[in-house]
Amino acid sequence: MSDSYSGEVCAVARALIGAVVRHGETAGVIVETEAYHESEPACHAHIGRTPRTLTLFGPPGRAYVYRSYGVHAMLNAVAEPDGIAAAVLIRALQPCDGIELMRARRGRERLEELCSGPGKLTQALGIGLVHNGVDLDAGPVTISLPGGPPPDIVVSRRIGITKAVDLPWRFSVRGSRFVSRGGARVAASVSRSAR
DNA sequence: CATGGGATTGACT
DNA sequence: GTCAATCCCATGC
Known part of the structure; x- marks a missing residue:
């Protein structure tokens, strides 16, 4: 067990459902x-320590923000101990505060189009590469854990990657x-296979 | 220093 | 369903 991956980051990913990003x-x-x-090739840090992945190897509770396809910023929470x-990866939010500002930043009106994707939510919240490495307890970007009962969570395969595509x-x-968007596709394929 | 590849999105067929 | 936009960074000469 000590020589193989324990799955801690998955527990964190599950626990973050329902948390508030501000x-x-x-x-x-x-x-x-x-x-x-x-330990798996879809992770940027799979190649080891580089300037880009330094944040990933740092202490947990910090933001890892990178640019995707030269266009979008992606927000992650570092989730394992130093080293x-x-x-x-925070992939989607249900908007709760500052909705008019989100609409202005996104150029969209419908609530469903404000934060329903990793690139969309960073644009809606005004999060960029400058926030790489910030302490998510201290801010300016913060994540606060949920207080209520755990929501009903669906587990599926990751989206938009070409390696380790089968990990749930x-x-x-x-x-x-x-x-x-990928969520709707999974829902469609699930209901199709259930017929 | 040049090159190639993305943890995506929005517009178009 | 398909496709281009666009920039940071890792790699190789």
């Missing part, structure tokens, strides 16, 4: 996450209309 006057409840760990690289490391709120 930046300034904007905030939302996490409805979708994915886990990444240095072990792992993070939880994606977590989302069952039936939420605020999950990302």
Whole structure:
């Protein structure tokens, strides 16, 4: 057990469902996450320590923010002890505060289009690469854990990756209309296979 | 220093 | 369902 991965980051990814991400006057409840760990090739840190992955190897509770496809910023929470690289990708939020500001930043009106994807939510909350490494307890970007009963969580495969595609490391709120595009696809394929 | 590859999104067929 | 936009970073000469 000590020589193989224990699965801690998946527990964190699950625990973060229902948590609140806040930046300034904007905030939302996490409805979708994915886990990444240095032991599997889809994780940026799989290649080892580089300037880019340094945050991933640092202490837990910090933000790892990177640019995807030259266009979008992605928000992660570092999730394993100092020296072990792992993070939880925040993939979708249910908007709760600062909705008008989110609409202005996104150029969209419908609530479902504000934070239903990892690139969308960073745009809606005004999160960028400058927030890489910030302490998520101290801010300016914060994540506060949920207080209520645990929501009904669906486990599925991660989206948009080309390696380790079979790991069931994606977590989302069952039936939420605020999950990302891939969530709808999974729901469709599930109902199709259930026929 | 040049090159290639993305943890995506939005518009279009 | 398909496809381009666009930039940071890792790698190789």
